[in-house]
Amino acid sequence: MDRFSWCDGSLFPDEQLVEQQGGVAVYDGHDKTPFISGFLMLTTHRLLWRDQKNRNCVISLPLSIILGLDEQPSGFTKSAKIVAHLQSPSPGQPPGPVTHSAHSFIRLSFRELGQQEFFRSLKEEVKKKRWESQTQQSGSSSASGSGSSNSQGLLPRQRPGIVGIERSIQAKNKETNKNISQAFQDLKNLMEKAKDMVNLSKTIATKIKEKQGDITEDETVRFKSYLLSMGISNPVTRETHGEGDKYYSELARQLATLLTKPIEETGGMMTLTDVYCRVNRARGMELLSPEDLLHACELMEFLRLPIRLRTFDSGVSVLQAQSQNEEEVVSETCAIVEKQGNLTSEQLSQLLGLSVVLAKERLLMAEKMGGVCRDETVEGLNFYPNRFLTEA
Amino acid sequence: MSRRPAGIAAIKNKSLAQAKYKDKGSAIADSQFAQMGKQMEMFKGNLEDFATKHRDDIRKDPEFRLQFQEMCASIGVDPLASSKGFWAEMLGVGDFYYELGIQIVEVCMATSKRNGGLISIEELRRKVEASRGRNSQAISIDDLLRAIKKLKILGNGFSVHKVGGSFLVQSVPGELTLDHTVVLQQAQEKGNVTKSDLVNLLSWEEERARRALDFMVKEGLAWVDHQSGNEHSFWFPSLIPDFSNSLN
Numbered sequence A: 001m002d003r004f005s006w007c008d009g010s011l012f013p014d015e016q017l018v019e020q021q022g023g024v025a026v027y028d029g030h031d032k033t034p035f036i037s038g039f040l041m042l043t044t045h046r047l048l049w050r051d052q053k054n055r056n057c058v059i060s061l062p063l064s065i066i067l068g069l070d071e072q073p074s075g076f077t078k079s080a081k082i083v084a085h086l087q088s089p090s091p092g093q094p095p096g097p098v099t100h101s102a103h104s105f106i107r108l109s110f111r112e113l114g115q116q117e118f119f120r121s122l123k124e125e126v127k128k129k130r131w132e133s134q135t136q137q138s139g140s141s142s143a144s145g146s147g148s149s150n151s152q153g154l155l156p157r158q159r160p161g162i163v164g165i166e167r168s169i170q171a172k173n174k175e176t177n178k179n180i181s182q183a184f185q186d187l188k189n190l191m192e193k194a195k196d197m198v199n200l201s202k203t204i205a206t207k208i209k210e211k212q213g214d215i216t217e218d219e220t221v222r223f224k225s226y227l228l229s230m231g232i233s234n235p236v237t238r239e240t241h242g243e244g245d246k247y248y249s250e251l252a253r254q255l256a257t258l259l260t261k262p263i264e265e266t267g268g269m270m271t272l273t274d275v276y277c278r279v280n281r282a283r284g285m286e287l288l289s290p291e292d293l294l295h296a297c298e299l300m301e302f303l304r305l306p307i308r309l310r311t312f313d314s315g316v317s318v319l320q321a322q323s324q325n326e327e328e329v330v331s332e333t334c335a336i337v338e339k340q341g342n343l344t345s346e347q348l349s350q351l352l353g354l355s356v357v358l359a360k361e362r363l364l365m366a367e368k369m370g371g372v373c374r375d376e377t378v379e380g381l382n383f384y385p386n387r388f389l390t391e392a
Numbered sequence B: 001m002s003r004r005p006a007g008i009a010a011i012k013n014k015s016l017a018q019a020k021y022k023d024k025g026s027a028i029a030d031s032q033f034a035q036m037g038k039q040m041e042m043f044k045g046n047l048e049d050f051a052t053k054h055r056d057d058i059r060k061d062p063e064f065r066l067q068f069q070e071m072c073a074s075i076g077v078d079p080l081a082s083s084k085g086f087w088a089e090m091l092g093v094g095d096f097y098y099e100l101g102i103q104i105v106e107v108c109m110a111t112s113k114r115n116g117g118l119i120s121i122e123e124l125r126r127k128v129e130a131s132r133g134r135n136s137q138a139i140s141i142d143d144l145l146r147a148i149k150k151l152k153i154l155g156n157g158f159s160v161h162k163v164g165g166s167f168l169v170q171s172v173p174g175e176l177t178l179d180h181t182v183v184l185q186q187a188q189e190k191g192n193v194t195k196s197d198l199v200n201l202l203s204w205e206e207e208r209a210r211r212a213l214d215f216m217v218k219e220g221l222a223w224v225d226h227q228s229g230n231e232h233s234f235w236f237p238s239l240i241p242d243f244s245n246s247l248n
Helices: A115-128 A161-181 A188-192 A194-212 A219-228 A244-265 A270-284 A290-300 A326-340 A345-352 A357-368 B006-051 B057-059 B064-073 B084-091 B097-117 B122-133 B139-149 B177-188 B197-203 B206-218 B242-246
Strands: A005-007 A017-028 A038-043 A046-051 A056-063 A066-072 A080-086 A105-110 A269-271 A309-310 A317-321 A374-376 A380-385 B119-120 B159-163 B166-170 B193-196 B223-225 B233-235
Touching: A017 A115, A017 A161, A017 B006, A038 A115, A038 B193, A066 A105, A066 A115, A080 A115, A115 A161, A115 B006, A161 A188, A161 A194, A161 B006, A194 B006, A194 B064, A219 A270, A219 B064, A219 B097, A219 B122, A244 A269, A244 A270, A244 A290, A244 A309, A244 A317, A269 A270, A270 A290, A270 A317, A270 B097, A326 A345, A326 A357, A326 A374, A326 A380, A345 A357, A345 B177, A357 A374, A357 A380, A374 B064, B006 B057, B006 B064, B057 B064, B097 B119, B097 B122, B097 B139, B119 B122, B119 B206, B122 B139, B122 B166, B139 B166, B139 B197, B177 B193, B177 B206, B193 B197, B197 B206, B206 B233
Parallel strands: none
Antiparallel strands: A005 A056, A017 A038, A017 A105, A038 A046, A046 A056, A066 A080, A080 A105, A269 A317, A309 A317, A374 A380, B119 B166, B159 B166, B193 B233, B223 B233
């Protein structure tokens, strides 16, 4: 353990990330250390361990001092471990978490699996000795099997059969891991590789969906992912459309384009709070304030858009699809009453799959227009076709 | 020389080999899947970090912003990651409470199928915190209430009710809820329904059942029967079976 030194987690210029794995604990010989849960990264030069909570806490171990490697398979209550036997500490090494240790080996405990993969890569890197000279082509099998116990001297050429398949899968994974960590090194890199990363993220998500049905158990995260996928490419902002009326009317138009379909799908109505959430998710980081949203919605009627703002007496505000035009609704309601003979609001709500409040409202509206008549009894409110008008 | 037909041992060997191939195959598939999961976690962590650190830069570039959003969408990462700074705390300014508002409504929308748009503030807090990702600060109940207050201008569709010492958030208003219709369906057979019927048969929360029934009594759609044993039952006049016909 005294061979470890503190570092800032950044890589040397010619150093490359090979493999990484979360949920790894470091043991000093047989003893536990405070480094319980972290990300273990294997590079061409070093082993890096980063604390999962405090990401500034990083320790490193040069691969060059690893004398040999062993595996300890997982037991009933134990995680699989890798044992690394180390050279005695060299004088003048940078400061580390422990100044003196009784053990000359460390153990890495893989609590979230991945031990086999890691062991294979680690063994290979120790063997390749890429830290010695970067110009050396990878894996030109330097003869000295540097102590790795059961090394088979595998050449990186394509092998047929199962081992070959495993190798190529492994190589591909390694490549992907490398690509991801390179792209996310800084913002500039990510912007350059954005397109590839978008595709990669989609591939990963699709594959995971194939296997377990969805990317996550969490219903909110699933819903979030759905809402985000409805992104708008050019959100109307004050910067693009200026202040005042022009901004609001453009905003209203954009809202109408975005929302008309979802509103019709949810039965022709959506509360403004739901609208607020949907719109902002589609806009991503370009937030819209509740005030601006309300103002834009108020303009919808004036602009003759297919959705309108509507406020109920209870103070509930919704956006409503224009297909629910008053006259059409009234004649539709009258037709249903005619067909059924008589109707209460509960019955209408069941027939149309509407809320009871809205069903009642429809009937009252139809009554106001003279389409139906009420029969008000102690059993409740019932509506009949208006024969006073039709049969007089 | 003609080939000897395969004996039993050969067949056994063959099927053994096949079983082994199959095992190996599923082992490879499993490890491949574990790798995918790992890459997904890598993506997630990286995206969360970038959303926190480079927010303004990402916003500046429209093309990249969309790409970033696409990545967030496929991995399920929240791109909104403002932290509650000093000014947000003191004056409620800045994006923090607006973002929180969006996240709150999102949780409510996502769970409304299950809970009918009623959620306790404690559950809401837990879910919001979980969906904000690992870089999130702790969110307090007070934060939630402040964020919800900012939504007030959008109408009464989203409201907070005090229940005992805690709060209940209602995200589906009476105008849009289908709970009442479901109650009616439930009552169709017997003409009446009790609160525990709804709780047991529909696995509703008790509060949800109580609210739905209270509303229907208030609207004159349901009558209460105080004499039906240990629990009140609710009758719906429009559903009461027509006994006059069956007598004839």
